[in-house]
Amino acid sequence: MIESETRPTSALKVAGIGCAVVVLAPVLLLLGLVVVYQIERATPEDYPDVKPDTMARRISGYSLDAYAALGLNRTLNPGGYEAKTNNENSFGSDRCYPDGLEGMADEPEEGAYRLYHHWMVGRVGKSEGLAALRKVRDHLEATGWRITEYGKDDQIPEWSVRAKRNGGYGISVTWEQDFQRLRGGSGAPCATDPDWAEAEEEGLYQGLPDVGPAPPLVPAAS
Known part of the structure; x- marks a missing residue:
């Protein structure tokens, strides 16, 4: 060739x-x-097994501690948002979705939930609101929280304190000038309800936990 x-x-x-x-x-x-x-x-996702009631007590405890540090002289009773007073004190929850390629299916992880506690208190003027933020920032730092944000928002008239701690827990407090109110709350990482499978077998599993009303938020003892 x-x-x-x-x-x-x-x-x-x-x-x-x-x-x-x-x-x-x-x-x-x-x-x-x-x-x-x-x-x-x-x-399965590596979420810790925590009963919803236990998680609710944990995060509401964080909120109670932060609320007491604000220096407000009023009690915030449990309940949903009230337009007349701008007050709220309630639990909420979200579903948890897996990370990675599995998340593309947009299907929640069975038995998993993310719990949060949210509150608002109205009729708080600027001087009182900003003083409250300084107090809670100092208190959070002193009790092991890591401050991730403090100060005024660049776009809107709001001042905030945000903090995190080990385990994926977070807490925030914001004073809103437009509404003359403080709003805040605490949130937990995703967890798995250890009783969800048994509840599903009995036809009682609802997908998201119902932990009942939040506890009253009270000022620090004088």
Whole structure:
């Protein structure tokens, strides 16, 4: 075989291999993603097992402690938002969704929940509100919280204190100039209700926990 015939044949072989690689690469990538997705779907999220009532007591305790540090001389009773007074003191919850490729399915993790406590107190002027923020910031720092934000918002007339602590817990307090009120609350990381499977078998599992009313928020003892 002469050299002029060998070179085109070799070039065609190389081109054929290159085309095969180009065609197979997306297929192999897709198969890899499918395998990873199936593994993630079969592996439950590593959320701690915490009963909702226990979590509710924990985060409301954080809110109670922060509220007492504000220096307000009023009690905030449990209840939903009241437009007349701008007051609120209630629990709320969200579903938890897995991370990674599994999250693309947009399906919540069974038995998992994220609990938060939210409160608002109206008729708080600027001097009282900003003084309250300084007090709660100092108190949070002194009790092991890490301050992540303190000061005025760049876009709107609000001043805030935000803090975090080990375990994924967070707390915040904001004074809103437009509404002349303080709002705040505490939040927990995702957790799994250890009793959810049994409740589901009995037809009692609702997807999100009902922990009842929040406790009253009271000022610090004088």
